[in-house]
Amino acid sequence: LKHALRMFSNLLSLQCEQIIQHLNRKIPGVNIAELCQRIQTSGIEINVGDLAKIANIISFLFSTAARNNLSTEELVATLGNAVSALPKHAVQVIRHVWNEQGKSISVSEDARNMATMGQFVDIKWKLGVAMSSDTCRSLKYPYVTVMLKVADPSGQITDKSFEMTIPQFKNFFKQFKEMAAVLETV
Secondary structure, X not given: OHHHHHHHHHHHHHHHHHXXXXXXXXXXXXXXXXXXXXXXXXXXXXXXXXXXXXHHHHHHHHHHHHHOOOOHHHHHHHHHHHOOOOOHHHHHHHHHHHHHHHHHXXXXXXHHOOOOOOEEEXXXXXXXXXXXXXXXXXXXXXXXXXXXXXXOOOOEEEEEEEEEEHHHHHHHHHHHHHHHHHHHHO
């Protein structure tokens, strides 16, 4: 049990540090799915949805505390009022991270007025061929699968994927070439 609590505290600390880095625009977001997998590997049962809620609460708490220039004790008091069921060791982790790094959070007007849209993180693609289906024995239909990593406005990184036919991909590629040409003129 001690090992599991120590592991959870370390991963919660990592999550808090990543949230601070996200609030400072040093990283695009926090990969909740990856963090959830690491927590589950350590033997603690938690699902992605619950971890995402925790990340949202901590992010809101840290950004509000930075905006209002709260001390560590004021932050802990606010946390106690907001989340009554939070375990004591979790509060200690949040207190420690805020005490060490909380003052580094930027509260510039630009950060406050940031657009509420996602941020691109990464892209992967693959080419595939559908060989047959239950209605067609010899399909030989090529397609492109695109997998995007996107950080939503709260900083959670999610994976999005979609498939395109070859004509759709050619149109997609043409639009990227047009964007690149416009960027060359800037």
